[in-house]
Every structure is written in structure tokens, then in C-alpha cells.
Amino acid sequence: LTIGIIDVLDRVFAGPVCEPAEWDKRVVPGKIKEKLTEHGLKGTCDLENPISTDSGLADEFWEAAFELAIDLGILCLDTRRIIKVSEDELKDVLRNLPTDIALGDGRDRVHIKIRGPNDKLTFSGGPFGICLSEDLYVPICQSAAQYKEVDMLIPGALETLHGRPVRAGTALEAMATFEELVLAKQACRRAGRPDMPTTSVESNATGIGTISALVPWSGFTKWDLAIVSAPAELKTTNYLLTEAAHLQRTGAPIWMYHHSFIGGVAGPPEGTVLTRIAANILFALVYGAEYFQSSIYDLKYIGTCGREAIWATNVSGRAMARNSNLLFCDTNNPVAGPVTEMMLREIAVSAINNQVDGASWCCGIRSAGGKFKDYTTGLESKFCGELLKAIVGLKPADANDIVKKIIPTYEEYLKRPPIGKPFQECYNVKTLKPTKEWEDVYNKVKKELIDLSVPLDLGC
């Protein structure tokens, strides 16, 4: 029953034919509607209670999503053929997933594991794919790595290399990703955490970058995470499969990353619950992935912190945690930027949801929606890490009460959020200390959370 990458490739070239437009317009949406109807899941999104306490609902979504995975499979955009999988194959892959993987080494070692409500989430913090200036790359990464609340470093993307713009699919992509890993490791060393695990590279647009950088001579180890990033929840390409084949041979655990969009192909929030789960199950099989990161974005504001997105993230997380050993994480994607109260409130809602939805790890921070060069600092990662530690053991019903008080403070601004300030305007780039203005904002929001009974300490 166990199938490997070679078997997957057989199906890439021989599976049923389907045009991508047909897949997006009719095949996937039609099957999602069918599953939501069959399982009585239509209209279950509860906007008044973004954090669900209904385990039965989560289990029903799991059943529907598992069926969806079998019925659909994954479309290869290059060959325009569907990689179909059987129920037995999916059950086999789920049965054999690891439940605890160690990353990093020495005193920087951390574990991503199946977690109980009284275990702290492992937190991967840093500039998370945000475009960074070459000269600020190390200081920005180090500004996150220096905080003990950050367990793993997720670096940013280099905009230029030696002053030249990085171009996907060229030698510059290969060189830039290699350099990113070298610089990220340098940032960890400078922070006094030489064996801190790093989570991949961020300028790997075409696969050239992954294959160039994720090799031992860049500093990459098998105790780091290696990313394969899909364009959408139920699609793949030849070069993503090439990345997976390469990574399987490095011995490093493969980290699968994809998004579902409320309003997109999956339709309503309930549809994205299904696609998020189904895609994770399928990517475990197709790529041999062992860690799963998937965000549920809302197309209305391209973010993840509104009511519908939090609800869908919560229910899909709860479904996976209760029914599988998928080591999944949620992504912390605030649309507001550094030095704004809104960004910290968005981070808080996302982190609180992450703690109670059963995820094994948390990854962030995509400050200012990840759109603006250098709009990212270490302080938001510290804030998220502190919060995750403070809320260990929080019950879903209590979490729901807290987020219901925070979301109304920012939801009307999600479409036009304040983008805040870039790193160099809110951090001393030499001492890597935040400005007083930024520290004051951070303490103000922490005080708000303390007033909501979250046991945080003030101070930076």
C-alpha cells in the first residue's frame, strides 16, 4: 500500500486528464459542495464563536475531507493529469506519520510533536518570507533569533544579491537562496544560538533555489526544516515534485506549505476547512511531507485574522488534531505592521487560536501581510512566543471569550490596515533593541491581554 515518489510520478504522467480551469471552476467546487451537503456541514460557520468547542462538528469535517481527498486527488499543472490515491494508501500514510521530530542540536534542540493541551507550542519566528534589504538581512533575522521565546528561525527573502535583483528561475535564484541560508545561520550564531533550527529558504520560486541551498555546504542540516510550497491547496507541478524528491534524499523532514482561500475555489469558510485538511493528507502522500503548514486566507482582505478565517482555521485544526497524527501548524499573518496595536492584537488572536486548535507548532510573523520590504521586527515574534507560553492549558471556551473581545477592535480595518514602520525606524540596527515607541505599543497591548486574564509579564 505504501507508495513513494516514483509511484507518484507514474500517476503524474498517466492519471486522468483535467484542464486547470475545469478543476478550479467545476471539479473542486462541485465536489466540495457535494461533501458539505452530504455531511450536513453547510452554513455551520459560527461568526459569533470564532473558536469552536464542538468536537462532533470537527470530526464530521474530518470524515468529509478524507472522502474529498480520495474523490479528488491532486492536479499536476504541467501534465494536466490528476494524481489519484486510494483510501488504503491514504490510511497507510496517516498511520505511519511521525509523532515527534527533533530539530536543531545541543541546547537549541526543540521538538515538534503531537501535543496535549498542557504542552507549549513550538514556535518558529522571524521575518517569514518578507522581502528584506541585503544590508538588513542579518540584523532583522537576529532581532528575532535573539529572543528565547523563538524556538526556530524562519528567515526572510533577499530582494537583491550583491545589489542585483534576484530573478526566479535563474542562477541568481540559486545563489540568493544559498546566501539566505548562510546569512540565517550567521544570524543564529550572532544571537548565541549556533544550532538553532532554521526553516528553509524563502527565495525558492522555481525549485532551483531549493536544490541549490538545501545542501550541507550552505550550513543546512537534517535537523532543519525543508519547505515545499504549493501554489494552491490541491495542485502540484513537476518542479515541486522535483524539490520533494531532492529533499527526501537529504534526510531532512519535509515541510509542506499551502493556502486555502475563503471566497476562492473552496468557496465558503466551510469549504476551506475541507480543502485544508484534504490537502495536508494528500501532500503527506505525494511529497512524503512530515510537517504541514497551511493558512486559511480570506480573499476579502488577504489575511487570516478575521472571524471566518479564524473559525475555519480552528475547526480544521481541531479536526486534524482529533483524528490524525498530522504535525500541522497555523500561520500567524497579521495584515497590520510593526509599531501598531492592531498587528499585536491580530497576532494574539491567531496565537490563542493556535494554542487551542491542537496544532503542534506555530509559525510567524507575516507582519503587514508580508507585503512591504523590511516591515518586520523581532519584537512581534517575541510577543507571539511569550503569549504562546502564557496560554498553555487555556480551554477553547475561554479562548473564544478572549478572541471575541479582541476581534471587534480591528476587524473593520482589515481591508485598509495600518502598515506601521520598517525595521530601521523602530529598531536600533546595531544594538537590536526596539525603540521606546515600539516598546510602549508592545506593553500597551500586553496590558490589554493581562486585563483579559492572560498571565503575561510587562516589560521587554
Add this chain to the structure above:
Amino acid sequence: MTFMADVNKILEDLSNSVINGDEEAAKKAAMEALEAGLDPIKAINEGLSKGMEVVGDRFSRSEIYLPEVMIAADAIKASLAILKPKIMESRRSEVNRGKVVIGTVFGDIHDIGKNLVATMLSVSGFEVHDLGCDVAVQKFIEKAEEVNADIIAMSSLLTPSKIYQKDVIKYLEDKGTRGKYYIIVGGGPITPDWVKEIGADGWGKYSEDAVTLCKRLVEEKPSKPLAEPVLVGE
């Protein structure tokens, strides 16, 4: 049934074919419109456009989602393929908002933002030529030349791919044809500063902003390239 009743029924059928995303019904209603001697421009403006408005409203209220809008766009295209050739040359500009060549730039296979903009432009009356994802610089230009486009629209989600937006503009400049097209850009990492830096003509924050931007460009017809880009939704 009176002639007026016939006309109203046909206009309603055209509108409903869009709302229901029914390509066959859209073709049938378009044929009936022509057979009844209905002015094709009236059929478009009072039939298809009414349906488009309903679809747009439902999408903005999250009553329907991207797939339904894409299917509605297909119905519109099917109907227009029958109606447009029957419009007198002198009156075609009344229904042709403009031609847009759109795609996600080289090295990037993310398509949801591009699909959304392409669909919203289609249902807003633009003739959209969607090149898909991972589109090489020259392909944008070849297609724009082939269809005599008004606008080249480029999407990018990835930092190492967005530079190809600049490459398209630079290529057109070096070829001496920059002044033929409005160039608009969008996508995750695309900011107003980037738009100015690369010399593009416009940017929209969301898909509805992209439609507003394209309408403004083709209606106001500012000289190309624009000295300052039009930024909608900033």
C-alpha cells in the same frame, strides 16, 4: 406575445444566463436576440450587463465565490462571441471597454489573484486574454501585439519573480513600444513604491480596485507611459 414582451423575455434570459452561469442558455438567448432584430448593444447593456451586476453584488456579499464568477464570465464570453460581430464597426467602441492581456509573471505559479482580476475584468466588459501562470517576458509582449491590447496586467506573489514586471517594461522601452500599452501590476509583494520604481502605469490593492483602475485608464486615456501611476485603494 407582443414584440416588447419578446424583447423583455430575451433580455431577462440573457441576464439569467449570466446569473446562472449557463453557457448554452447564454448562446441561445444571444441567437434569439439577433433573430428578433434586437440591437446587440441593447442586448449587452440591458441583458448581459444586468446579469453581471447581480453576479458582482452577490460576490461582494460572499453569497457566491470565485468559481461561480468564473462560470458567469464564461457565459458572458459565449454570448458576446455571437453578439459582437453583429455590431456595426462604428458602434463597437460602445461595448468594447478595452483589451487586457493578463498573466502571472515568470517563475510564479500562484494564480488565484490573477484569476480573480481576470474574471472581474471579463464580467466588467473587458476583452481579457489570460496567459496563465509562469509567463515569460516576451509572451506578454507577443500577445499584446497580436491582439492589439490596451493594457498589460501582470501579477506576482513571489519576491524573486516580481522583477519580471520591471523586465517587461524595460523590454518595451528598449524596443521603443512602451507607449503602446498601459502597464498595470499587482500581487502580494507589489506595493505603490514598487509600482513607481519600475515605471508601471497603475496598481490596485484588491480585484475591484483593478477593475476601477482599468476603467479609468481606458476611459480617461492619459498619455502612455504615465508620469505618475494611478494607485487605486492605496
